[in-house]
Amino acid sequence: MSTDAPALRRPLSTRKPWRLSVIAFYALMVVLTIPFLFPAWWMVTSSFKPLSQVLEFPPTLLPRTFTLDAYVAVFEQPFVQQYFNSMYIAVLVTIGTLVISSMAGYAFARISFPGVNVLFLLILVGLMLPVEVTIIPLFQLFNGVGLTNTHWPLIIMPMFGASAVMGTFVMRQFFLGIPKELEDAGFIDGLSRFGTFRRIALPLARPSLAAVAILSFLSSWNSFLEPLVFLSSKTNFTLPLALTQYTDATGVPIWNVQQAAATLTVLPVLLVFIFAQRHFVQGLSQSGIKG
């Protein structure tokens, strides 16, 4: 294959974009955004419709009658409590994961100690194992110590288990990549190994820490199976579980109320994402794990 093209010193794209192709490009892009944007539009507008109009025919893009009834109904439920539950659990999981995984990631990358390979293998097994597989023994484990229908499993499990394992891996990859010479300055200044980690390595790791924080926050905020299995009383519910509970006595969803609750759930994360989207995109793609 000839790769000596640069010798010709041609400008890379010589063709002027054709007007029609520009229009076609944007038309295609706009059509492609529909399945990504329309659900959000439908969710928000339906939340302002009265229940009698959410499934009416022909469908309306805007509420014919604008009402806040659905939102009032949402707050008649322990929604604020559930919001708080989701929030504080996700924050604790995130902080715990950052602490545990940055230490472990650093030690695996930098310190040689006996058994390091075997211990790292444990992390790799954890990396691969989805919680769906082990949910029965995990339930039994927490049931045995009387911690079902509490938030403990939702906090401890990811903080020490799945999120920590993912974080350890991401942090280790990062610490492997920073030059040892940077740390030698710390040793010369008389810092201990841990001091070097705290003062020199950790501050450098901010982008990877951000990625781990985003991933562990999102995975806690969105988790569904664990709250479904562990929680039984409404005031203990987290948001994803609570969202599925806006139904009438026969189990049919009360659509407008459900969509109102969904809107309130989605909005804060979406706003943060829009303002910090570069970090999200980089963080998530660097680590490649789905939230």
Add this chain to the structure above:
Amino acid sequence: MTAPFGPALAAGDATRVPRAGRPRKRSGARRAEVRTGLLMVSPAILGAIVFVIYPLMMLVWYSLQEWRPLAGGPVFTGLDNYVRLVNDPSLRESLTATAIFSVGLVTLNIALALVLAVLLNQKMRGTTVFRTIFFSPVVVSLVAWTLVWTFLLQNNGGINGFLSVIGIDGVNWLREPGWAMASVIVVQVFKGVGLNMILLLAALQEVPEELVEAGRLDGAGRIRIFRSITLPLISPTLLLVSIVTIIGSLQVFAQIRVMTDGGPANSTNVLANYLYQTAFEVKEFGYGSAVGVVLFALVLLLTLVQWTARKKWVHDEH
């Protein structure tokens, strides 16, 4: 530089644990260093043992028992649960549903991700805005996303409403076997395609422009250039992204539970949902654990494929 594929993908080279290449220190300092290292990994290791290794071992142990928490047990029954699995029509349906879901999801997801990545790789204004839009469902709550689509896909819901406005009689999407599976797949594709799009876009941007230009000088058209130059260059990423997507698809639970709960007629009852139903609705912990072992075997198999593929591709790149 960070590997473009994260932990799951990079795991192939993970067995190489670096030696601290520092000059040998006095044994006192060395001992302190070892102690620090062990202390720093101990919370994560303890966590991995308690919440990963121990449950995995217990899963296998439970799978050898007859255990219905409401009725009695556990009683050790050897391989009885596995014999039952082999003859269980629901498990067969579940494996079929899992296979259809995984293959459908990975095919559609990768195809769409590739199209979007190629479009976003054009030098056009506003691609950042479009990228943000396509990526946004990735960060949106899974249950909220699924609920909105469930609402849209009701028989008298929004989609059928708009379809009949233009004169098309829609089907009852979530209540007819083939359509229910198609709906579940498509909804999940839109949810997650943004992540693969980003990974493929990164790979596309690594394709050297000189090669594309060389192809153009040789008189190749756009499609020819894409097929003969771009595609082979991004195929390692394509392969690895596909495997990760398949592994992820084995864990699908909330979507199924919320949209169809495995119905109609078990047509969307993927393994994770079958496991949940068996263990927490029918309350059979022993048999549910056996289903868990099957799920684990599948994940393990695909992970090994992924690691092998990763190793092979990494070597081919050099």
